[in-house]
Amino acid sequence: MKLIRRGSLGFLFLFIIGVIFSLTGAFGSNDESFNTGYGDIYTGVYTEDLPSFPEIKGTGNVPDEIAQMAVGSAVKYHLLPSVIISQWAYESEWGRSASAKNDNNFFGITWFEGCPFPKGSARGIGGSEGGYYMKFPNKKAAFSYYGYMVASQSNFNACVGNKNPSECLLILGRGGYAAAGIDISSPYFIGCMSIIKSNNLTQYDDFAIKNWKEFGGMTGGSVGGGWGWPFPEVGQGSFTGGQLFGRNAGGEFRQNGWHDGLDFGSVDHPGKEIHAIHGGTVVYVGNPNIAGLGACVIVINDSGLNMVYQEFATSLSNAKVKVGDKVKLGDVIGIRDTEHLHLGITKKNWLQAQASAFTDDGTWLDPLKIITTGKY
Ligand SMILES: [Zn+2]
Incomplete structure (x- = not known):
């Protein structure tokens, strides 16, 4: 596939999630303009499971496995597989980056204190970016965490239920997804849109959108879906032995x-x-x-x-x-x-x-x- 920018550039476009968000709380709440109102905040807890769609096949440089996990994450969290796959390709150099290999981290997701995973590789070439990537135990965990992150963070979750890939990428950009920025003229945006177009990735979007409703819990009216805590302000909290099952x-x-x-x-x-x-x-x-x-x-x-x-x-x-x-x-x-x-x-x-x-x-x-x- 001919791409506009790739090589090691994927390394340079890093999330600002993690420490920054956990320190500042409701990141992006000062900017209502990008909130298109599609999404509800996902208040459930992170779980690794993804709905399985073995009938989904890869395309071009996208292996079956990646296409299936992208569709699974998209269905679970009501996102677009085209956007997920384009970021997978762009951020991880089609799964070949060091962090992809060492950490199963295809999305540049930064480790932070209290996150569910251990520290992986140092960020950036030779640790030049500071901090660490999250180290996921397997690919599925990474794809599920990506979806969870987008759906549960107010700076990203306008992507939930949004059927337009370019809008979603720009929402992520305005939410601070990549340090180098994602706007309409940025290499990140142009690169991802080119990946979507040349691999016809929107074919997966139609499939996922049809299945959003079946795998409920995320948006209006649907039941089932994810899991959460009865007292969300506390979260899991701690239990004494006598309280446990x-x-x-x-x-x-x-x-x-x-x-x-x-x-x-x-x-x-x-x-x-x-x-x-x-x-x-x-x-x-x-x-x-x-x-x-x-x-x-x-x-x-x-x-x-x-x-x-x-x-x-x-x-x-x-x-x-x-x-x-x-x-x-x-x-x-x-x-x-x-x-x-x-x-x-x-x-x-x-x-x-x-x-x-x-x-x-x-x-x-x-x-x-x-x-x-x-x-x-
Ligand atoms: Zn009891």
């Missing part, structure tokens, strides 16, 4: 020492508003009159998975949803006025599953694991 030191006071869910205490996880950890349909709101479950239980179901919110309320009026409501990740579903929210997750009938409340028989699943990995 399963058999842990500190949980001996329970029958069999077994805990069938995860407790979010009002001290270590402060906040009153309980946010949905995942989208779905509300299938139960009420007081089941079962000892220990509290005056209000809310059950939200997504594709057979029941998420049971219990023990958080002294009154049924603490519920902020009703049966039949479609709930998105992050929606407020109830108000906690007790010492803790107990969150249980089961694929079985949630009422019948109460029989296994103190039994390790696979009925109840580990919410912490599901929220942090997206796998169950």
Whole structure:
């Protein structure tokens, strides 16, 4: 493929994410002009999983694997594969850069304190840029993190749901994606647009856009999708052994020492508003009159998975949803006025599953694991 600029230039165009964003908070909130209003901020946590599309084939210099992961990330976060692939090619020199080889880092993503990955190579040639790249454990993690970053940062997330590749690249540029800048006359923009055109990458966009709705959670009206924390201001926070799912030191006071869910205490996880950890349909709101479950239980179901919110309320009026409501990740579903929210997750009938409340028989699943990995 003939490209306008590549070679080692990819090295020079670096993200300003990471330290800068974590220090300054809402980067770009002072510039509303580029926010086209397409996107909702993605408030879920990062997970490595991507929807799989083995039917997707590569094109030109783009291998099948890369095309599939770009489409997976685009579908998961409602982005455009053409933009993702063009940045993959431009930033990583078609997967051949040192950081691509050493760190599975194809997007110039900078390491920062508190990020989910270890330090990789020093940035820039011979460390000339300062700082480090994130070191991803595999390619999928990198593609998923790219999508997560774009969708969860207010300076980039106008790309979410935006069907125009050049607009998306310019949004990323205005958000500070590349230190050297991405504007209409920049080598970065011209290079990526040339890659998109000469490889006909927009063929993938049509496929992804059709699938945005199927893999929900990101934008208006859709359910399912990603995972998040019931008290987002706290995030994951920390749990004592007795609060954790399963058999842990500190949980001996329970029958069999077994805990069938995860407790979010009002001290270590402060906040009153309980946010949905995942989208779905509300299938139960009420007081089941079962000892220990509290005056209000809310059950939200997504594709057979029941998420049971219990023990958080002294009154049924603490519920902020009703049966039949479609709930998105992050929606407020109830108000906690007790010492803790107990969150249980089961694929079985949630009422019948109460029989296994103190039994390790696979009925109840580990919410912490599901929220942090997206796998169950
Ligand atoms: Zn509990």
